[in-house]
Amino acid sequence: MKIGVITFPGSNCDEDTVVAVERVGATAVRLWHKAHDLEGSEIVILPGGFSYGDYLRAGAIARFSPIMQEVVAHAKAGRPVIGICNGFQIACEAGLLPGALLRNASLKFVSDTVRLRVENVDTMFTNRYAKGQVVRIPIAHGDGRYHADADVVARLEGEGQVVFRYVNAAGQQAPDANPNGAINDIAGIVSAEGHVLGLMPHPERALDASLGSADGLPFFESLLARVAA
Amino acid sequence: MTRFRVAVHIVPRRGLLDPQGKAVADALRSLGFDGVDDVHVGRHIVAEVRAADAKAAEAQVRAMCAKLLANPVTEDFEIAGVNAA
Incomplete structure (x- = not known):
C-alpha cells in the first residue's frame, strides 16, 4: 500500500512519519507541497511541524499549498487523510475536520509523553487497539487546545467521532491530565464519514519501547489491516 | 482604481477562553490598574x-x-478603518 507523506516548508515530522509507514511494511511516498499529484497514494498524511512558520494561525497558510487542492479532492472522494499535530491544524483550517486548535491554555509549548484513551476502535485508524485502551504517546505543541461550537462537540461525542482523549494513569479524565485545555479532553477526532482523522499527539514518535513507547505502532498497523480486510 | 489602506481588528470570540488576554489583564492589575x-x-x-x-x-x-484572515470558528473581526493610501 502507498501512503503519501507531505512535506510543507516547516514540516519537521515528515521523515519520522515516513519511517513509521515503512516500519509497518507500507510504501511511503514523499510528496512536496508544490506538487499537484498524490502519485497514487491511497492514504495521505499531513505531518507535524510548523508549516509556513505558523504565520497568521497554525495551518492557515499551508491549507493553500498547491498539493492541498489534491488532498481536499482526495478526502472529498472518501479517501483517507490523516493529520498529525500541525497536520490536524491544517485539516481543520482546510475544512476537512470541524473545529480549530487554539493556543494551549497554559500559554506554554508542551513537550511530553501523555496518556490517551482510545475511545473508538471501529475506525480504519484505530482497529488494532482495544476499546478503552490507554496508550502513551508523545505530544509537542503550543496550539493544541481543540475547540468547536457546543453543537459540533455534542455531535462528535454522540457519533463516536472523538477517537482519542487525554487521561491520567488510571485511564480517567482529569484536569491535570489535559495538557492544553482541549474541550472534553479531546486529543483526536474523526470525520463524520470516518475517513479523515486528526490528532495532536505523535504516534510516529512511539514506534519502539526502547525510545519510550511503542504504542504508536498499532496506529500505523491499523491502516494496513483495513486493506487486508 | 484608487489605493486604500484597510485596517481590520481580529479578536478571539467573546466567551472563548483567551489565556493570553487573561495573562495581560493579570499583569495590568499587578501594576495597579485596578479598573481592568x-x-x-x-x-x-x-x-x-x-x-x-x-x-x-x-x-x-x-x-x-x-x-483567511480570521478563523470563523474562534475569531470575530471588525473593519477598523478605510483610508485612501
Missing part, C-alpha cells in the same frame, strides 16, 4: 488594496477575513 475587567489580545492587520471606492475596498477585506 478583561483584556482581549487579537491581531491588527492592514491591507493595502486597489479598489474603485472605499466601499469596494472594505468589501474586499471583509471577504479576505471570511476566507
Whole structure:
C-alpha cells in the first residue's frame, strides 16, 4: 500500500512519519507541497511541524499549498487523510475536520509523553487497539487546545467521532491530565464519514519501547489491516 | 482604481477562553490598574488594496477575513478603518 507523506516548508515530522509507514511494511511516498499529484497514494498524511512558520494561525497558510487542492479532492472522494499535530491544524483550517486548535491554555509549548484513551476502535485508524485502551504517546505543541461550537462537540461525542482523549494513569479524565485545555479532553477526532482523522499527539514518535513507547505502532498497523480486510 | 489602506481588528470570540488576554489583564492589575475587567489580545492587520471606492475596498477585506484572515470558528473581526493610501 502507498501512503503519501507531505512535506510543507516547516514540516519537521515528515521523515519520522515516513519511517513509521515503512516500519509497518507500507510504501511511503514523499510528496512536496508544490506538487499537484498524490502519485497514487491511497492514504495521505499531513505531518507535524510548523508549516509556513505558523504565520497568521497554525495551518492557515499551508491549507493553500498547491498539493492541498489534491488532498481536499482526495478526502472529498472518501479517501483517507490523516493529520498529525500541525497536520490536524491544517485539516481543520482546510475544512476537512470541524473545529480549530487554539493556543494551549497554559500559554506554554508542551513537550511530553501523555496518556490517551482510545475511545473508538471501529475506525480504519484505530482497529488494532482495544476499546478503552490507554496508550502513551508523545505530544509537542503550543496550539493544541481543540475547540468547536457546543453543537459540533455534542455531535462528535454522540457519533463516536472523538477517537482519542487525554487521561491520567488510571485511564480517567482529569484536569491535570489535559495538557492544553482541549474541550472534553479531546486529543483526536474523526470525520463524520470516518475517513479523515486528526490528532495532536505523535504516534510516529512511539514506534519502539526502547525510545519510550511503542504504542504508536498499532496506529500505523491499523491502516494496513483495513486493506487486508 | 484608487489605493486604500484597510485596517481590520481580529479578536478571539467573546466567551472563548483567551489565556493570553487573561495573562495581560493579570499583569495590568499587578501594576495597579485596578479598573481592568478583561483584556482581549487579537491581531491588527492592514491591507493595502486597489479598489474603485472605499466601499469596494472594505468589501474586499471583509471577504479576505471570511476566507483567511480570521478563523470563523474562534475569531470575530471588525473593519477598523478605510483610508485612501
